[in-house]
Amino acid sequence: MTLGLHGEYKVHGGKLVVVDLDVVQGLLANVSVSGDFFLEPDEALADINNALNGRSVDLPATALAAAITEALPAGVVLFGFSAQAVAVAVRRALAKATGWADHQWEIIAPTVRPTVVNVALDEVLTEEVGAGRRNPTLRLWDWDEPSVVIGSFQSVRNELDPAGVERHGITVVRRISGGGAMFMEAGNCITYSLYLPQTLVDGLSFEDSYKFLDSWVLAALASLGVQAYYVPLNDIATDQGKIGGAAQKRLSNGGMLHHVTMSYDIDADKMVDVLRIGKEKLSDKGTRSAKKRVDPLRRQTGLGRTEILEHLMAAFVERYDARAATLTDGELAEAARRVEAKFGTRAWLERIP
Template identity: 60%
Template structure:
């Protein structure tokens, strides 16, 4: 059996393996990585040989790390990446091309419905009722979206939010607050099965799931890099932030908000800790707009979204699908029963 894993920003790792009596009987690791000394490759193969075929990625990576001495240098790959390639060879983990991705067109939605759609679509993918999907958000009204664990009162000036007609909602993923007016950000969600990130640490899965968007940004002239844990930045500064939620049903919800052209004055009125949060973003004065995508590309928001969709389609394939009535009904009910309620929004007061 053969498995491959391309390390985001790194090298390709390939593994050929056979299984006898439930154990790895033959393992051959290869790839375009760098490894010193040469004999370490034999040590990696030997460390994996004889392990149970059901061993998870953490066990496989741990065996490799235990077998390698301090003098071994691995460049462009890691024990974790070898373990993922093994799991793929054994059919325990999947790659992008093992799936048929759909582009879900939900149209403009109000804040609570946006939150509900994320949860419902992720659950459907986890249950096998929907193919892995990409959704690019369109907004019907202004919003502040706070992270699952943020304090409402600490993060948002509710009087300023009301004054600017901003609806405050809480999402199911962690991370920081997002300030949104229709047309000033580009937000997308990926709904994928857990098998796609099987073996990846939480931190590594962020870069893995956003590797395609770095390529899309390069297509429009932005030299973007992933900055751990969850930021995307260019030499001019931060462009985007990511958040993620792994649901009990096995699905992964991964979403990213990129700044297209944000009114920083208004954002700092509504978000209480806005000045502190942007203190390391190269913004000394709030009297300006935060516009990395607009200023660095000169393109309209729609043109950038088009480039993103085209890049994803070119890499993995992408079939547009409308939002079906059943999903709309389920999300509408959830928006009313959960995401519009004070109990949820202020669950961390």
């Protein structure tokens, strides 16, 4: 028997959900859901609590949310929260899911490295966090060669114009996560990677996990006057246009990679000379032109790239009490080994030709 467990979950753009409960013989007991949400009618709160009482502590969040949904009568209105949000709070009470404050976060400032090394580091550091050998970490990238980083499932032939790649001296590498190609000239992008345990997104849908993991950067941009928001699934945009995109990869050891590239400045003519961005790609974006689709941070803020980077790092440190960290010699050596064995090889780059 375990008494007095407590879990909280703040819905992105919504309300706080709090769950207090006991565990008796492996089952949830005395469940009490509260928060600053809205619920009509009042009696539905008892239905939510009753739907959870007696459930196994080993049920995943999806099953807990389904039990709540099934128990609610037709016409019940949940405003500012959801059955899924309650399930996440339950999982946090049971220590099967975690929140940001449950971890000691670290932050690695940008250092210029070859793009292929940055990609290899993403795999190495995700594995290290999953194995418990590194604290959850935010790492900011830097590089000095013009690059395109393609998604794990993209075709080299379909995404790139070889003549444009050769003409502009573009370095092309493939990353471990899905999503689209990232056109990255030195000094023209802001790229960061989060390495985290999957417990942080336990109970969240894939779509919600993107917004959840970037809530800090959206708030930091808002303080600079940039009102950014997510366009499902993984685009970050403002009313003036797209500013970036995110991608994720979950590893079998429990580690997770979430990374974002935002445009600071961009040579749009060069981008479309290198990338093959067809009409189908733009069909649901509300624009016919890839060049018009992107609106970089330099124009929207008037700030230098270094100023924006420093602001983002300070915001992350303040929000999550992150401490400064560096890459270890072992991590750098392992990244170099993987460049030779995987990320720097034609076999990996052209695994989907």
